[in-house]
Amino acid sequence: MKSQTRRVFLKQAGKYTAIGLTGIPLGAAFLNGCAQVEKVAEIGAKIGVDKGIISQKQADSLRKSTKAVARSFEEFTPEQEYYIGRTVGAQILAKYRPYNDQASNYYINQIGQTLALGSKRPATFGGYHFLIQNTNEINALAAPGGLIFVTRGLLRCCPNEDAVAAVLAHEIGHVQHLHGLQAIHKSRVTTALTTIGAESAKTFGDKKVAELTQTFEESIGDITKTLINNGYSRGFEREADQAAITIMQNIGYNPNGLTAMLRKMEQRLKPGGLDFAKTHPTPASRIDEIEEIIGPYVRPRQPTARWRRFQKALGRI
């Protein structure tokens, strides 16, 4: 092949691979993202051979290298995601302790586990579970796999059950889109997956366990640093708000609950605070984007029984 033609082809193949990596909706990507990338490279390689642009050997090599590139966070099985999530959860609890009130914790599990059924990802390895943290700080965090934490401070920003649902649905959105796993540094993902792939048929030896534990520790560090200190990107927050709207509508909640919560939060957030204010876009900018989807704010109507159970469980939070 002429070097010029080959260069053009490789450039094209690279472009297709890039599309494969970034252009798939994450929900679908979770099941088959890597397969898609490989498929695209496969098609690219086949066209190359058919048109005589590259040799069979070059095509094989292209397939192989694409497979290496395609290794990503999506390759963690839900079981591995579950173990990552448990430890991230334990780290989240190291910052603020659980609020040990059984009735209010049960209530947010009723809301949250019902909402999860309306998400694009209702089934995770260990399921969705919710816990209130005993602090005035305004925050909510989701560990990979579905362990979701919300502070008393944030629940005080919720004037009704639909607003609580909005907070929890937003966090379910982060889990559904695998945002937590994406905080893990790419080199660590490769290290972890390579170690797992290269393990012996017998039980892991001590050395391998030590290596994996080291990578595990670093991965947990990446996630907690993003969750607690830096926050997700604006794009991820937008995605979680959009997911929240859909999830709420699927279950029968009024998505205006999200705006109701953000309005109250805006009054309560301290500028320059170390909590939600630091890691999230301003409530006003989120409200603008939400209203573009669902229209101007209308206060969610609360049937008497829904209002009463909210008051009973969280009235004194």
Add this chain to the structure above:
Amino acid sequence: MAKKMSIQVRTGEVRVKPSFLGKIVARLAYGEQVTLSGQKGDWMKVVPTGGRPSGWIHGSALTTKKIVFQAGSANVSAAADSSEVALAGKGFSRQVEDAYRRKNRQLDFRSIDQMERVTISPAQIERFLKEGGLKPVEGGA
């Protein structure tokens, strides 16, 4: 040949219709294989082994990979490619969590275990929806 899929979560719930409002007719364990017999949106119609009732299961509970518990050398090399086989209990696993916990004894995994025990049953969810006047979108949930 009919397509096979595996349960990739701890418990896969098979329902009578493609909706979470559908009654659960079977519970399948992690790694169990099912035969695919239909699809509607995100829901898959599946036939479990052993004559258990067929029904609908959400796609997020399923994988096209075969899940292997006792890894033989053939499985390990297949899993290295990771497009066809997944190893259960390997990688970031209970074993790694235990090793991590030995190094970080101050962390409160007991609260995490307690948190995971809070499970709202399908019947409780149904009552919760009804009491609160919540009407899920059929098919959406």
